[in-house]
Amino acid sequence: MGKRLADQRKSYEQGQLDEADTTSEPLALFLRWLDQAEKAKNVTEPNAMTLATVGADGRPSTRVVLIKDVDERGLVWYTNYNSRKAQELAGNPYAALQFHWVELERVVRVEGRVEKVSAEESDAYFAVRPLDSRIGAWASPQSQVIANRGVLVANVAKLTTRFGLNPPRPDHWGGYRLVPDSWEFWQGRKSRLHDRIRYRLDAGIWVRERLAP
Structure with missing residues (x-):
């Protein structure tokens, strides 16, 4: 069984990325692109x-997470500290992030060191999550093998009875921040001659350069 995909093609013609359209630091350009993606219906x-992330065996793994905060310090997401991603970050605290806004023909890639956010930051975000999500942080032994979905349902029922409307943040749940040392902004262009602008950190200064597609 299989499927031939060699004939599938798309011409990228929605935009361009010239150096004149970029900013001296990558965060400003990222916030502009993120704002445009948010406004695009x-x-x-x-x-x-x-x-x-990369495990101790050298094998990479990927998963989709949601960015919840971004500023000069880096990009933040939240997860279970016992998950596979967390275990791999504990052994190798470097990671890569990728945003793919297909409809805008844009990609942003970010690389850097990863650190845990403070307990206060994790507490503040946990407190504004929906109740079901807060219970879920307790109920799911993320990345562990379970017998069936009934295990999760039973855990939710038990923990809802235990905590009611005010589940505290579990010690095994919180945020990570990727501190960038490299950003790449990719804009699709016609004939596969895409625009790629990279920012790399050199002695505390962002160096901006164009990469061949």
């Missing part, structure tokens, strides 16, 4: 990003 979940 056809982009679903513009805050979704693929997170890539």
